[in-house]
Amino acid sequence: MKPNLFVRILLVAYALTLLGMVLFKFFGVSPIGEITGSMIALLALVLVLVHSEAFDNFSVGTILSLSRGVKEKEQEVEKLERSNQQLVQQLVAISTSQSQRQHSINVSGDYHAAPSVEKATAEEVKESKSVEAQQPSADRPNQQRFDWARAEAIALQKYVAERDLHPSNVVLDAKLVSHFHGVDPVSTLQPVFDGYVKGPDREIFIEFRPERFLTPMYRDRLYFYLSKIAHYRAAKRVDASLDLVMIKVPGEESKLYPGGGAIRVLNSFEPAIAGGILRVQEIALTEEEAATCRVER
Numbered sequence: 001m002k003p004n005l006f007v008r009i010l011l012v013a014y015a016l017t018l019l020g021m022v023l024f025k026f027f028g029v030s031p032i033g034e035i036t037g038s039m040i041a042l043l044a045l046v047l048v049l050v051h052s053e054a055f056d057n058f059s060v061g062t063i064l065s066l067s068r069g070v071k072e073k074e075q076e077v078e079k080l081e082r083s084n085q086q087l088v089q090q091l092v093a094i095s096t097s098q099s100q101r102q103h104s105i106n107v108s109g110d111y112h113a114a115p116s117v118e119k120a121t122a123e124e125v126k127e128s129k130s131v132e133a134q135q136p137s138a139d140r141p142n143q144q145r146f147d148w149a150r151a152e153a154i155a156l157q158k159y160v161a162e163r164d165l166h167p168s169n170v171v172l173d174a175k176l177v178s179h180f181h182g183v184d185p186v187s188t189l190q191p192v193f194d195g196y197v198k199g200p201d202r203e204i205f206i207e208f209r210p211e212r213f214l215t216p217m218y219r220d221r222l223y224f225y226l227s228k229i230a231h232y233r234a235a236k237r238v239d240a241s242l243d244l245v246m247i248k249v250p251g252e253e254s255k256l257y258p259g260g261g262a263i264r265v266l267n268s269f270e271p272a273i274a275g276g277i278l279r280v281q282e283i284a285l286t287e288e289e290a291a292t293c294r295v296e297r
Contacts, residue, residue: 018045117203120175120192146252150293152208155247155283156195159206162283171196174205176228178235191228193242203240205229211246211282212253214262222265226272233277241277248284249293 160167174196178188195206207225209218225242233240246262272278285293 116177117171117174117196117198118177119171120173124173124175124190124192144294144296146249147293147295148210151210151247151249151285151290152194154285154289154293155208155245156206158283159195159208159243159245159281165197169197170206176205176232178231186227189224189228191225193225201239203238205240205242206245207242208245208247210252211248211262214246214265216261216264219265219268222269226269226278229277239276241279244278244280246280246282248282249290250285250287251290 156170156172159165160170172195174193176191176193178190193205194208197204197206205225222244229240229242232238266273266280269278273280
């Protein structure tokens with residue numbers, strides 16, 4: 001800060017006045033040459049005024065205090081600047097390390113694209129269908145073959161009617177697609193469901209299964225479906241579930257698991273049922289409807 005010339009002149013005049021008072025007291029007042037306490041105080045004050053620019057502040061009272069604040073503050077500012085510079089360098093190093101660590105992760109697919117439901121191709125549908133429904137069973141002695149595809153079509157019509165759904169709102173052979181493979185940390189397989197319905201507050205995947213084929217062999221497949229839907233729910237943060245529709249056909253009950261196959265399978269999924277991710281329903285075909293599904297070999 002540039003010193004004020006007017007203040008300097010006042011300080012010089014004030015110091016000369018005090019010095020004149022001391023000299024007058026020392027040489028002009030009897031006894032001459034006597035040094036008193038007041039003279040010492042005035043000389044000290046003159047000394048302070050002479051060196052006043054060397055100090056940031058001073059005060060005269062019962063205790064005379066002086067401080068060289070300017071240089072000390074400058075040194076303190078330099079220390080703070082060096083400390084801030086070191087902190088900035090450390091933050092930059094941490095940020096760079098974190099960025100490199102994130103870029104080292106290999107990501108396949110579109111990370112921002114949420115899982116979606118699409119129409120499966122005919123080949124995908126054929127691959128996903130179980131061969132159990134086409135295998136002739138030893139518990140059917142006659143020469144008739146049951147057309148389970150026809151039975152599923154009838155069950156679908158009943159399902160849509162019971163829930164008052166418009167057929168155009170039901171996506172048949174719906175494939176669950178994960179654009180980002182990290183959604184499921186275990187598998188990249190894409191399940192194909194018999195149907196899919198998207199409601200205003202709920203998404204429903206539909207799987208039709210003849211009751212006679214709801215055996216312990218089907219347990220792993222059902223677990224696969226539910227696992228994929230669970231990952232789908234977590235990734236999209238939606239309320240999604242699987243409607244497992246058991247088709248009951250007169251005269252097509254299983255003799256290998258009489259009355260107990262379906263129960264044993266469903267008992268394994270009590271947590272999914274209690275959590276609302278699995279809903280089990282039954283649709284029964286009439287004798288007339290079942291007759292339309294039986295064809296001669």
